[in-house]
Amino acid sequence: MRLNVLVSALLLCGFTEARKIRGISSSYKRFYRERKSFLCIDGSKIIPSEQVNDDYCDCEDGSDEPGTSACPRGRFYCTNLGFRPHYIPSSRVNDGICDCCDASDEYNSHARCQNACWNLGQRERAYVEHQMRALDEGLQLKQQLIEEGVLLWREKQAQLRELQQAAEDLQIKLEEQRRRKNEADRLKEQTLKALGAGGSGPVRDNATVADIFKLLDSNKDGSITADEVQAKVALIGDEERILSEEEAAALLGGGLQMDLGKFQNTLWDVLHRGDAVKIKNARGAQKGLAGEDPDLTAVDRVAEMEATNLKKVEEAYEKVNVQISDLRKTLAVDYGTDWEFLFLNSQCYKMKVYEYTYTLCPFNRVTQRSTAGAEVSLG
Numbered sequence: 001m002r003l004n005v006l007v008s009a010l011l012l013c014g015f016t017e018a019r020k021i022r023g024i025s026s027s028y029k030r031f032y033r034e035r036k037s038f039l040c041i042d043g044s045k046i047i048p049s050e051q052v053n054d055d056y057c058d059c060e061d062g063s064d065e066p067g068t069s070a071c072p073r074g075r076f077y078c079t080n081l082g083f084r085p086h087y088i089p090s091s092r093v094n095d096g097i098c099d100c101c102d103a104s105d106e107y108n109s110h111a112r113c114q115n116a117c118w119n120l121g122q123r124e125r126a127y128v129e130h131q132m133r134a135l136d137e138g139l140q141l142k143q144q145l146i147e148e149g150v151l152l153w154r155e156k157q158a159q160l161r162e163l164q165q166a167a168e169d170l171q172i173k174l175e176e177q178r179r180r181k182n183e184a185d186r187l188k189e190q191t192l193k194a195l196g197a198g199g200s201g202p203v204r205d206n207a208t209v210a211d212i213f214k215l216l217d218s219n220k221d222g223s224i225t226a227d228e229v230q231a232k233v234a235l236i237g238d239e240e241r242i243l244s245e246e247e248a249a250a251l252l253g254g255g256l257q258m259d260l261g262k263f264q265n266t267l268w269d270v271l272h273r274g275d276a277v278k279i280k281n282a283r284g285a286q287k288g289l290a291g292e293d294p295d296l297t298a299v300d301r302v303a304e305m306e307a308t309n310l311k312k313v314e315e316a317y318e319k320v321n322v323q324i325s326d327l328r329k330t331l332a333v334d335y336g337t338d339w340e341f342l343f344l345n346s347q348c349y350k351m352k353v354y355e356y357t358y359t360l361c362p363f364n365r366v367t368q369r370s371t372a373g374a375e376v377s378l379g
Contacts, residue, residue, distance in 0.1 A: 021052065021053060021066065021067060022053070022066065022067030022076075022104065022107060023066035023067040023075075023076035023077050023090070023093070023104075023105075024066045024067075024077055025077045025079075025085070028041075028066075028077075031063070032052065032066075034049070035049055036048070036049055037049060038051070038052050038064060040058070040059035040060070040061060040063050040064060041059070041061055041063040042059065042060060042061040042063065044059060044060050044061070045058065045059055045060075047059070047064060051064060052064050052065075053065060053066070053067045053068055054068075055068045055070050056070055057070040057071035057072075057074070059071070060073075061073060062074030062075070062090060065090065066090070067093065067107075068090065068093060068094075069090050069091050069092070069093040069094060069095070070090070071090055072091070074089070074090030074091075075087045075088070075089065075090055076088050076089070076090045076092070076093050076100075076105055078099070078100030078101070078102065078104060078105060079100075079102060079104060080100055080101050080102050080104075080117045081102060081117055082117040082118040082120075082121040083101050083102075083117035083118070083120045083121040083124065084121075084124070088100065088105060092105060093105050093106075094106055094107070094108050094109040095109070096109050096110060096111045097111065098111055098113030101115065101116045101117040101120050102115050102117050103115060142340055145340040145341075145343060146338040146339070146340045148342075148343055149335060149336070149338060149339030149340050149341070149342040149343060150338065150339055152339070152342050152343065153331075153335075153339045153342060156327060156330065156331055157331070159327060160324065160327050160328070160331070163320055163323055163324045163327065164324060166320050167317065167320045167321060167324060170313060170316055170317040170320060171317065173313055174310075174313050174314065174317050177306070177309055177310045177313045178310060180306050180309075180310075181303075181306040181307055181309075181310045183306075184299070184302050184303040184305075184306040184307075185303055187299050187302070187303075188299045188300065188302075188303045191299045209260065209263065209264045209268050210260065212268065212271060212279070213260050213263050213268075215232070215279065216228055216229065216232050216233070216263075216267075216279075218231065218232070222259060222260070223257045223258060223259050224252065224257060224258055224263060224267070225252075225256060225257045226245055226248035226249050226252060226256055226257070227248075229243065229248040229251055229252060229267070230242055230243045230245070230248050231280075232279055232280055233248075233251065233267075233271075233277050233278070233279060233280065234277065234278060234279075234280045235247075235276065235277055236276060236277060236278055239278075239280065251266070251267050251270065251277065252266065252267065253265075253266040253267075330345060333345070333363050335363075341362070344362040344363065345362065345363050345364075347361070347362065348360065348361040348364075349361075355370055355371045356368050356369065356370055356371075357369045358378075365377060365378075365379070366378040366379055
């Protein structure tokens with residue numbers, strides 16, 4: 001009795017092994033369940049179940065021979081437990097070469113292949129772990145750059161607001177300084193007119209005879225000559241014309257020169273009235289008397305000071321506007337979704353290739369310098 005049971009078990013195992021469907025994945029096993037007939041997966045034909053894996057190709061898609069090399073279009077599925085499963089052409093089944101790392105493709109050949117899936121899986125898992133660590137480090141670095149970029153972006157935005165406020169303050173200061181300079185220039189002009197050196201009016205009443213005499217006495221020899229009168233005195237209404245010798249002599253009282261005493265009784269009276277002649281060159285007259293007139297010296301000093309202050313404010317205002325323009329250009333550049341590349345804006349990198357040194361400054365410029373020192377901009 002026991003012998004009959006044992007024989008029956010052996011026959012059943014042999015039949016099961018013979019009917020084992022090889023070369024299919026778990027997702028395709030439903031097509032190969034025990035039935036009387038088999039439907040080709042492409043639906044083209046129905047064949048008896050006994051013709052599946054009988055080493056003869058019945059289906060056009062080769063689905064009836066997943067475990068043999070009978071079909072030219074067939075595919076054999078390598079399970080490769082412990083490694084990556086994959087398909088191989090069915091022509092490689094039982095060809096004496098182990099294409100599957102679990103050797104499942106050589107189940108009926110002389111090849112004796114060892115199962116290498118576990119070792120291959122270990123190496124691949126180690127590689128994947130290394131890649132994951134590198135990816136994690138990269139993500140951490142990117143997050144750090146994003147945080148730095150956001151902070152830097154906020155700093156530059158705050159800097160822009162400060163510069164814009166400074167520009168507004170300087171604009172107000174500039175307008176006030178222009179007003180002060182114009183007021184100083186107006187006061188200076190009024191002082192010059194009061195001195196009689198800035199227009200066609202008479203010489204100021206409080207100017208001494210000696211002041212005007214010294215102004216006309218160019219060579220400081222104590223007398224005024226016709227040449228000095230021609231150089232310093234002009235007719236009112238015809239300032240461009242130089243006086244003739246006869247006209248100069250007439251102003252000197254008919255002589256060729258005069259001293260201070262004679263000047264006081266002749267030319268001084270004509271200049272003081274201011275209806276015929278005047279002293280040339282308002283600026284020159286101003287300079288000639290500035291050292292002796294405290295009022296003129298004071299307004300000169302104020303006018304120069306206000307002009308200097310205006311120039312300083314204009315330069316500061318222009319400098320701030322240049323900084324605002326540069327900062328706006330910097331902020332207008334695309335530094336990534338989260339400004340992660342903003343830190344590169346102030347960085348430069350060098351690389352030497354043969355006799356050339358290349359300098360890359362992201363978002364700015366690229367240059368090439370030869371060993372001879374010549375530098376070329378590449379953009």
